Amino acid sequence: MTPLQIRPVSQEWLSEALEYHNTLTKPPGALGFLEALGCRLAAIQQTLRPRLGKGAVVVCAADHGVTLEGVSAYPSEVTAQMVLNFRAGGAAINQIARASGAEVVVVDVGVSGGEDADPAGAAGLLPLHSRKVRRGTGNIAIEPAMTLAEAELAVRAGLEAAREAIRGGATVLAAGDMGIGNTTAAAALTAALLGLPPEAVTGRGTGVDGARYVKKLEVVRTALSRFEAGRHASPAPLTYLAELGGLEIGAIAGVFLAGAEAGLPVVTDGFPVTAGALLACRIHPEVRGYLFAGHRSVEPGHARQLEALELRPVLELDLRLGEGTGAVLALPVLRAAAEVMAGMATFKGAGVADST
Amino acid sequence: MTPLQIRPVSQEWLSEALEYHNTLTKPPGALGFLEALGCRLAAIQQTLRPRLGKGAVVVCAADHGVTLEGVSAYPSEVTAQMVLNFRAGGAAINQIARASGAEVVVVDVGVSGGEDADPAGAAGLLPLHSRKVRRGTGNIAIEPAMTLAEAELAVRAGLEAAREAIRGGATVLAAGDMGIGNTTAAAALTAALLGLPPEAVTGRGTGVDGARYVKKLEVVRTALSRFEAGRHASPAPLTYLAELGGLEIGAIAGVFLAGAEAGLPVVTDGFPVTAGALLACRIHPEVRGYLFAGHRSVEPGHARQLEALELRPVLELDLRLGEGTGAVLALPVLRAAAEVMAGMATFKGAGVADST
Numbered sequence: 001m002t003p004l005q006i007r008p009v010s011q012e013w014l015s016e017a018l019e020y021h022n023t024l025t026k027p028p029g030a031l032g033f034l035e036a037l038g039c040r041l042a043a044i045q046q047t048l049r050p051r052l053g054k055g056a057v058v059v060c061a062a063d064h065g066v067t068l069e070g071v072s073a074y075p076s077e078v079t080a081q082m083v084l085n086f087r088a089g090g091a092a093i094n095q096i097a098r099a100s101g102a103e104v105v106v107v108d109v110g111v112s113g114g115e116d117a118d119p120a121g122a123a124g125l126l127p128l129h130s131r132k133v134r135r136g137t138g139n140i141a142i143e144p145a146m147t148l149a150e151a152e153l154a155v156r157a158g159l160e161a162a163r164e165a166i167r168g169g170a171t172v173l174a175a176g177d178m179g180i181g182n183t184t185a186a187a188a189l190t191a192a193l194l195g196l197p198p199e200a201v202t203g204r205g206t207g208v209d210g211a212r213y214v215k216k217l218e219v220v221r222t223a224l225s226r227f228e229a230g231r232h233a234s235p236a237p238l239t240y241l242a243e244l245g246g247l248e249i250g251a252i253a254g255v256f257l258a259g260a261e262a263g264l265p266v267v268t269d270g271f272p273v274t275a276g277a278l279l280a281c282r283i284h285p286e287v288r289g290y291l292f293a294g295h296r297s298v299e300p301g302h303a304r305q306l307e308a309l310e311l312r313p314v315l316e317l318d319l320r321l322g323e324g325t326g327a328v329l330a331l332p333v334l335r336a337a338a339e340v341m342a343g344m345a346t347f348k349g350a351g352v353a354d355s356t
Numbered sequence: 357m358t359p360l361q362i363r364p365v366s367q368e369w370l371s372e373a374l375e376y377h378n379t380l381t382k383p384p385g386a387l388g389f390l391e392a393l394g395c396r397l398a399a400i401q402q403t404l405r406p407r408l409g410k411g412a413v414v415v416c417a418a419d420h421g422v423t424l425e426g427v428s429a430y431p432s433e434v435t436a437q438m439v440l441n442f443r444a445g446g447a448a449i450n451q452i453a454r455a456s457g458a459e460v461v462v463v464d465v466g467v468s469g470g471e472d473a474d475p476a477g478a479a480g481l482l483p484l485h486s487r488k489v490r491r492g493t494g495n496i497a498i499e500p501a502m503t504l505a506e507a508e509l510a511v512r513a514g515l516e517a518a519r520e521a522i523r524g525g526a527t528v529l530a531a532g533d534m535g536i537g538n539t540t541a542a543a544a545l546t547a548a549l550l551g552l553p554p555e556a557v558t559g560r561g562t563g564v565d566g567a568r569y570v571k572k573l574e575v576v577r578t579a580l581s582r583f584e585a586g587r588h589a590s591p592a593p594l595t596y597l598a599e600l601g602g603l604e605i606g607a608i609a610g611v612f613l614a615g616a617e618a619g620l621p622v623v624t625d626g627f628p629v630t631a632g633a634l635l636a637c638r639i640h641p642e643v644r645g646y647l648f649a650g651h652r653s654v655e656p657g658h659a660r661q662l663e664a665l666e667l668r669p670v671l672e673l674d675l676r677l678g679e680g681t682g683a684v685l686a687l688p689v690l691r692a693a694a695e696v697m698a699g700m701a702t703f704k705g706a707g708v709a710d711s712t
Contacts, residue, residue, distance in 0.1 A: 025441055026448055027429065027562040031681065032654065032674030073383070073711040081708040085381055090701025092382055098699070099692040206383040207711065298388070315689070316672065318388030325387065332688035333671070336455040343454070345446025352437040355429040355563065 006260045009043050009289030017042035017341070024344040025352045033312060037292070037337035044265055044290060049342040052265070052335040055102035056170035057324040058162050058255045059086055059093060060276075062110030062154075062247035063136030064181030065145070066223075071184045071216040073207050076136070079180050080113040086178070086323070087125040093176055093323035100331040102174065105129065105165050109157045110247035112136040129164075131157035137245040140188060140223040145245030151238040154247045155283075158254025158276075166262045172331065173259040174294065175252040176324020177272040183299065184216055185245035186275040188223040190301050192240050193278050194308050198224060201301030203271070206320070237282040252276025253283060260290040265334065267292045268311070269327040270319065271299040278305060292334060295319055295326030362616045365399050365645030373398035373697070380700040381708045387696065389668060393648070394693035400621055400646060405698040408621070408691040411458035412526035413680040414518050414611045415442055415449060416632075418466030418510075418603035419492030420537030421501070422579075427540045427572040429563050432492070435536050436469040442534070442679070443481040449532055449679035456687040458530065461485065461521050465513045466603035468492040485520075487513035493601040496544060496579040501601030507594040510603045511639075514610025514632075522618045528687065529615040530623040530650065531608040531632060532680020539655065540572055541601035542631040544579040546657050548596050549634050550664050554580060557657030559627070562676070593638040608632025609639060616646040621690065623648045624667070625683035626675065627655040634661055648690060651675055651682030 017039035022028045029035065041050040061083045067076045085091045086106045097104045107129040133153045137145035146154070162173055179185075183205035190201045198220040208216055227243045241250045253276045259266035260280075268277045268291060280287045293306050296313035298320050306313060314330035347354045373395035378384045385391065397406040417439045423432045441447045442462045453460045463485040489509045493501035502510070518529055535541075539561035546557045554576040564572055583599045597606045609632040615622035616636075624630045624647060636643045649667035652658055654676050662669060670686035703710045 024448075025438070025446060026677050030562065030675065030677035031448060032676065034673055034675065034685070075709055078709050081706070082381070085701055085706045085708060088701070088706070089699070090381060090706050092380070092387060092696050092700055095695040095699040096692045099688060099695045206386065314673075317390055317670075317689075319386070319390065320388065321382050321386035329390070329689060329692055332455060333673075333685060336452045336685055339451040339455045340448050343445070343451040344448055345441055345444070350437065350441045350444070350446050352441060353431050353434050 006286040014043035050338040053171040056165035057174040059176035060248035060251035061178040063112040065139035067181040151242040154250030155254040158251030162258035174267040174327035186272040188244040203299040253280040256280035267327040270297040274305040294330035362642040370399035406694040409527040412521035413530040415532035416604035416607035417534040419468040421495035423537040507598040510606030511610040514607030518614035530683035533628040542628040544600040559655040609636040612636035623683040626653040630661040650686035
């Protein structure tokens with residue numbers, strides 16, 4: 001991949017923002033985590049009066065060959081059906097995005113089916129970024145998810161869709177995922193990237209039961225063994241993606257890269273999206289400075305990812321849906337964190353007595 | 357007080373809403389706590405497609421005689437100064453309310469000073485509901501906060517300001533507090549209402565240090581002893597308020613009563629506001645069905661109040677500011693919870709396969 005230019009977030013602006021926050025008409029620190037969020041936004045925007053306008057959530061969809069192993073409660077066809085649901089405005093992410101002032105951008109980076117149900121410019125549907133790299137990944141229990149060239153195309157698909165949203169006026173980006181089977185890929189990828197055992201990162205996904213969970217854990221273990229047997233000496237970030245998948249996780253990494261490249265805050269969602277965030281940070285470590293954790297889900301591996309990224313989640317609502325729902329739910333809190341800095345009076349300006 | 361008519365929230369609508377949520381295009385329960393919030397809103401509004409429009413936050417301000425004991429890090433004058441700051445749009449609540457689609461309503465129910473700085477209809481200032489019951493409460497370390505008649509006037513001030521906001525189109529109400537010294541009154545009131553020891557409900561407020569904290573705890577203990585020595589056999593709710601204060605906590609109870617009376621969801625903020633919510637529920641137990649907890653603050657007694665009300669907070673951001681900030685920050689999450697139900701497609705409607 002062509003190397004991206006990502007400016008490190010300014011530590012000087014961060015210090016100045018923290019100092020400025022203490023001049024505002026409230027006891028120092030009384031807005032808790034909201035103050036830290038506001039200061040980070042100020043540093044990213046290089047102003048003491050940050051503002052968040054319209055947002056965009058880039059929902060990346062693809063299928064997973066590993067569903068052949070019976071690791072999900074839903075059939076693969078649901079991925080294409082949900083892509084159509086996103087475009088028709090009927091999914092959870094559509095409602096939450098409308099409520100949160102964000103545009104929904106849908107990217108097909110590798111959905112198996114869906115072409116018939118997918119007429120370009122069909123009446124009343126949101127447009128689709130049609131960037132199918134391949135029809136679903138390989139079955140990672142027995143083979144690589146994709147080639148290195150395909151991995152690069154997947155990242156590029158998300159990068160370019162996000163760049164277009166930024167040209168369209170988005171001032172903050174969230175990423176969302178849709179892909180039946182993708183918590184299996186995300187578990188394998190997270191375990192490999194963070195050096196964690198499969199048990200620490202394999203959860204129930206959309207709701208697999210006891211026997212299917214055991215199968216899922218076995219598949220993650222097998223995929224990791226295959227990856228390790230490949231003896232990749234200090235593997236490149238795209239090697240992890242090519243070996244373990246998925247296509248939409250690669251595209252999500254591209255969304256975060258594009259946001260950071262443009263100097264915009266970027267917001268993670270749940271477990272598969274945060275796997276994309278980990279990958280983006282591995283591709284370019286300066287992405288980390290632009291990342292906000294929208295929420296912490298009930299998926300156990302998600303907490304491990306956030307610990308590794310040293311990100312405190314804005315929300316903890318026991319979500320486990322994906323689509324970017326938890327990221328977009330957090331946008332109004334981020335917007336309020338910015339507004340507080342942009343609009344509050346100082347003790348001096350308002351003639352309010354400070355603490356004794 | 358004239359008894360209020362408050363309709364119990366319909367358990368039939370709640371059951372129907374929970375059932376309907378499972379027909380929407382997502383794995384059952386995948387939106388976690390957001391689903392419970394949406395179903396409660398549906399039951400309150402008696403529809404499967406709830407909606408939250410514009411909100412209002414009623415910020416109730418008053419002073420506390422107990423500040424003479426040195427229980428706060430800020431001088432009493434700050435209450436009046438902050439009222440002016442709310443009206444000028446310079447406080448945290450103004451920025452957060454704007455970001456969350458809520459109107460700020462300011463009620464002076466007992467600020468000591470402020471009349472000179474308070475010209476009715478002054479250019480560029482938000483209007484003030486001028487309902488001064490008295491100039492601050494009595495010092496609860498040595499005397500009752502107010503008379504029973506004053507307690508009733510305080511509740512009525514909040515009730516009437518909230519009714520006016522509802523006539524103006526508010527579809528959800530939050531309450532906010534401003535009153536230097538009010539975490540001391542809230543601690544005494546909460547301990548008395550819930551039968552808890554002073555240590556369990558007395559915290560650092562806006563940031564009192566070791567010696568001042570010891571003093572604050574001693575004052576709460578003294579106020580409670582005085583109250584208990586009064587040997588009120590099963591005291592009326594307004595007796596608690598009259599003995600322990602404060603005026604703005606009474607007004608806040610009135611805000612919650614008015615919201616429930618109108619069949620609207622009402623949102624608590626931090627420790628003093630939730631003391632008002634406890635009082636409102638004691639005045640009329642059906643208020644509980646309309647209550648949502650906006651956040652959980654760092655004030656230790658707040659968690660005890662929420663446990664007593666059996667309310668899970670929407671946000672946990674380590675806030676300790678008051679003014680209604682945590683309540684109003686939660687409004688977009690409540691709005692999204694409603695929008696999800698109002699707008700999502702069903703599995704059948706969208707042609708999406710359900711789980712196997």
